Amino acid sequence: MKSGTRPAMLQFAVAVGSVLFASSVLRVFADVLGYQAVSLILLFVVALLSLTFELGPILAAAAASALIWNFFFIPPHFTLAIASPQDALMFIMYFVIAAITGTLTSRIRARENRATALFTLTRQLIEAKTQDEVARIAVDNIGSFFDAEVVLYLSEQDGDIFTHPHPASTLAADQKEYSVASWVYWNEKKSGKGIDKLPFSNAAYYPISGPRYPLGVIGVRTKDDNTVPPEQETLLLNFIGQIASALEREQLNELSNRTMVYVESERLYTTVFNSISHELRTPIAAILTAAEALQSAAPAAAPDRESPPEPDYPGEIRTAAERLNRLVENLLDMTRIETGHCAPRLDWCDIRDIINASLKRLETELARHRVVVRIAGDVTLVKLDFGLIEQALTNLLHNASVYTPEGSVVTVESHLDQETIVITVHDTGPGFPPAVLPRLFDKFFRIPGSKTGGSGLGLSIVRGYVEAHKGTIVASNNPAGGALFTIRIPTEIHR
Amino acid sequence: MSSPTDILVIDDEQQMRRLLRSTLQAAGYTVTLAESAKEGLRLANSERFDGIILDLGLPDADGIDVLRELRGWAHYPILILSVRSNEQDIVAALDAGANDYLTKPFRTEELLARLRSAIRLYNTTVSRETTFTAGSVTVDLEAHVVRRNGEIVKLTPTEFSLLALFVRNAGKVLTHNFILQQVWGPAHEDESQYSRVYVGQLRKKLEDDPNNPRLFLTESGIGYRFAAND
Numbered sequence: 001m002k003s004g005t006r007p008a009m010l011q012f013a014v015a016v017g018s019v020l021f022a023s024s025v026l027r028v029f030a031d032v033l034g035y036q037a038v039s040l041i042l043l044f045v046v047a048l049l050s051l052t053f054e055l056g057p058i059l060a061a062a063a064a065s066a067l068i069w070n071f072f073f074i075p076p077h078f079t080l081a082i083a084s085p086q087d088a089l090m091f092i093m094y095f096v097i098a099a100i101t102g103t104l105t106s107r108i109r110a111r112e113n114r115a116t117a118l119f120t121l122t123r124q125l126i127e128a129k130t131q132d133e134v135a136r137i138a139v140d141n142i143g144s145f146f147d148a149e150v151v152l153y154l155s156e157q158d159g160d161i162f163t164h165p166h167p168a169s170t171l172a173a174d175q176k177e178y179s180v181a182s183w184v185y186w187n188e189k190k191s192g193k194g195i196d197k198l199p200f201s202n203a204a205y206y207p208i209s210g211p212r213y214p215l216g217v218i219g220v221r222t223k224d225d226n227t228v229p230p231e232q233e234t235l236l237l238n239f240i241g242q243i244a245s246a247l248e249r250e251q252l253n254e255l256s257n258r259t260m261v262y263v264e265s266e267r268l269y270t271t272v273f274n275s276i277s278h279e280l281r282t283p284i285a286a287i288l289t290a291a292e293a294l295q296s297a298a299p300a301a302a303p304d305r306e307s308p309p310e311p312d313y314p315g316e317i318r319t320a321a322e323r324l325n326r327l328v329e330n331l332l333d334m335t336r337i338e339t340g341h342c343a344p345r346l347d348w349c350d351i352r353d354i355i356n357a358s359l360k361r362l363e364t365e366l367a368r369h370r371v372v373v374r375i376a377g378d379v380t381l382v383k384l385d386f387g388l389i390e391q392a393l394t395n396l397l398h399n400a401s402v403y404t405p406e407g408s409v410v411t412v413e414s415h416l417d418q419e420t421i422v423i424t425v426h427d428t429g430p431g432f433p434p435a436v437l438p439r440l441f442d443k444f445f446r447i448p449g450s451k452t453g454g455s456g457l458g459l460s461i462v463r464g465y466v467e468a469h470k471g472t473i474v475a476s477n478n479p480a481g482g483a484l485f486t487i488r489i490p491t492e493i494h495r
Numbered sequence: 496m497s498s499p500t501d502i503l504v505i506d507d508e509q510q511m512r513r514l515l516r517s518t519l520q521a522a523g524y525t526v527t528l529a530e531s532a533k534e535g536l537r538l539a540n541s542e543r544f545d546g547i548i549l550d551l552g553l554p555d556a557d558g559i560d561v562l563r564e565l566r567g568w569a570h571y572p573i574l575i576l577s578v579r580s581n582e583q584d585i586v587a588a589l590d591a592g593a594n595d596y597l598t599k600p601f602r603t604e605e606l607l608a609r610l611r612s613a614i615r616l617y618n619t620t621v622s623r624e625t626t627f628t629a630g631s632v633t634v635d636l637e638a639h640v641v642r643r644n645g646e647i648v649k650l651t652p653t654e655f656s657l658l659a660l661f662v663r664n665a666g667k668v669l670t671h672n673f674i675l676q677q678v679w680g681p682a683h684e685d686e687s688q689y690s691r692v693y694v695g696q697l698r699k700k701l702e703d704d705p706n707n708p709r710l711f712l713t714e715s716g717i718g719y720r721f722a723a724n725d
Contacts, residue, residue, distance in 0.1 A: 274552070274579070277578060277579075278552055278578045281578040281599055281600060282508055282510075282511065282578060282599065283510075284599075284600050285511065285578070285599035285600035285601065286508075286510045286511060286514060288600045288601075288602075289511075289514045289515075289518065289600070289601075289603060290514060292602070292603045292604075293514070293517065293518060293521075293603065296521075296603075321600075325600055345582070345583075347671070347687055347716075348687050348688040348691050349691070350691050350694075350695060350713075352706060353713040356707070356708075356713065357713060357715045373706070375706075381688055381691050381692065385716070386582070386715055386716035387581070387582050387715055387716040390715050390716070494688050494692070
């Protein structure tokens with residue numbers, strides 16, 4: 001307690017001194033007042049003292065005043081002998097009353113101190129606006145009321161305990177202290193110095209328990225004997241209870257603020273992304289529609305004429321617009337991957353359906369290739385994002401259609417390897433120069449000297465989508481010749 | 496077409512409206528244009544159309560809301576034509592009552608084919624035929640008889656009700672959710688593997704080449720479409 005810091009000797013001296021002073025003044029008027037009245041006035045002085053002093057000095061003052069009264073005021077004077085039985089009774093009663101008054105008053109005062117301290121803490125906690133403020137208030141109040149150094153560990157967002165004490169802490173803590181705090185956190189039981197378990201630490205640690213999950217740990221080391229006396233522990237636990245509810249309130253506040261910011265930024269992202277894709281796709285759609293209209297309005301010149309073929313302007317526009325469209329789609333896909341907006345929406349898929357969908361989209365491109373599909377086992381349902389895997393496969397097959405000569409064989413295979421689905425795409429084309437293999441999936445990477453017309457995004461999108469499924473993709477050269485891509489995705493399988 | 500078919504186009508892009516008008520007029524349709532949800536709803540309310548082409552990205556309202564409102568009283572097909580290409584948007588539009596969905600950029604041929612088929616399907620649905628033929632498969636919904644190349648194919652009750660659902664909605668995209676609700680009931684909404692498993696079984700029993708389905712077509716990440724017999 002704070003008053004305990006005042007040197008005890010000084011309290012004794014002041015208490016006894018006050019009694020001596022009052023007695024000497026009273027001695028002058030003793031004949032006028034009568035010694036019985038003097039006893040009441042001395043009793044009053046002791047009662048006054050008990051308002052500020054602790055129990056020990058008060059009892060000392062009570063004893064001193066009793067003796068002084070006896071010695072100087074009760075006849076016969078200057079002797080401790082008491083002549084009449086009445087006076088003897090009064091002497092005893094005087095001492096008892098002085099002692100009781102002192103004790104009761106100091107007990108009430110202690111209780112009031114505790115109530116005030118708790119009230120102050122609660123009021124400050126209510127006004128706190130952040131977790132850090134709550135932490136600072138907790139450390140300050142516990143520190144000053146229990147005359148202690150305090151160390152505070154808070155829980156992290158993911159529910160684990162912070163490895164470093166909160167910066168507001170006044171007690172330095174090392175790894176050993178942390179391990180005790182951590183034990184207290186996970187077991188939600190007090191521990192540490194002065195408490196039965198793990199006595200090798202410097203401070204006593206108390207869990208800060210929230211209604212749903214632990215919120216942190218407070219370590220306390222009082223400056224005198226290093227532990228909180230048992231009669232004050234109840235109050236400390238009350239303090240911690242108040243701190244817990246304030247901490248929980250602030251944690252929930254911060255969580256809801258973060259959620260709001262997150263929702264707001266997601267909404268903004270979606271709006272901007274939708275608007276950009278709208279702005280890019282709409283003109284391409286207009287160009288393609290207009291080019292098609294032109295083509296059907298002016299059918300190709302009759303082939304039987306001898307004149308050189310007319311340049312197919314609408315056809316050129318369409319080809320260019322389609323290429324532009326592929327680029328825009330790739331850029332949009334890449335943006336989604338890079339901003340972390342391609343979280344797969346897993347649902348049951350028939351792997352054959354995915355492969356068929358990709359092949360159907362590339363019907364024109366693969367018309368002059370021989371496509372082989374091999375799927376091991378019966379109908380296989382796996383949990384994948386249909387759209388993402390279809391796009392990944394489409395990009396791989398599109399590459400095969402572009403970089404292998406006509407008539408090449410493109411093979412898509414799929415089988416299960418325990419809880420993993422394996423999809424391979426290989427072709428009988430030229431394969432890769434070994435030096436480029438490590439860079440093949442890099443953004444904008446293009447094999448030096450390869451055909452123009454690619455953005456270098458296709459394969460990095462494939463990797464992005466596969467990795468979004470926590471899968472892997474490896475490119476290699478087929479021992480029998482040609483490129484070989486192997487996708488492995490861990491998945492749930494319905495057999 | 497004996498009588499001209501009236502189409503309402505709701506799209507906020509002026510260029511797109513102009514192009515759609517000339518494309519549709521060239522194909523023999525009568526076209527009315529609206530540039531906002533408000534105008535579109537007003538026109539749809541006051542005049543009679545045979546079909547609507549609706550853009551989802553309208554400036555004054557969300558296309559899905561417009562779709563829901565139209566679906567309340569518009570008894571003709573609604574085709575969505577939008578730049579939004581992600582599966583959630585498509586599924587949401589189909590579940591809100593769109594008859595078909597096409598993403599921009601689109602092929603003119605594809606748009607005309609989808610529009611034609613949506614209008615035709617809408618009218619045949621009303622007539623409620625009880626027998627249906629697609630490729631080598633004949634389904635008699637009343638007699639519960641399914642034949643392939645003239646031979647009776649045995650189906651389990653669940654397979655039959657799934658097939659009946661497909662046949663009654665031939666040509667239309669059915670979302671996985673819709674199929675689950677209709678065949679298995681709302682309690683099984685989370686059992687999304689059912690539709691895949693049973694479609695697989697139907698393909699095995701009814702497709703000429705189950706690995707290259709021609710009847711039970713997969714709509715990427717959305718659901719299935721039973722091929723209409725054009």
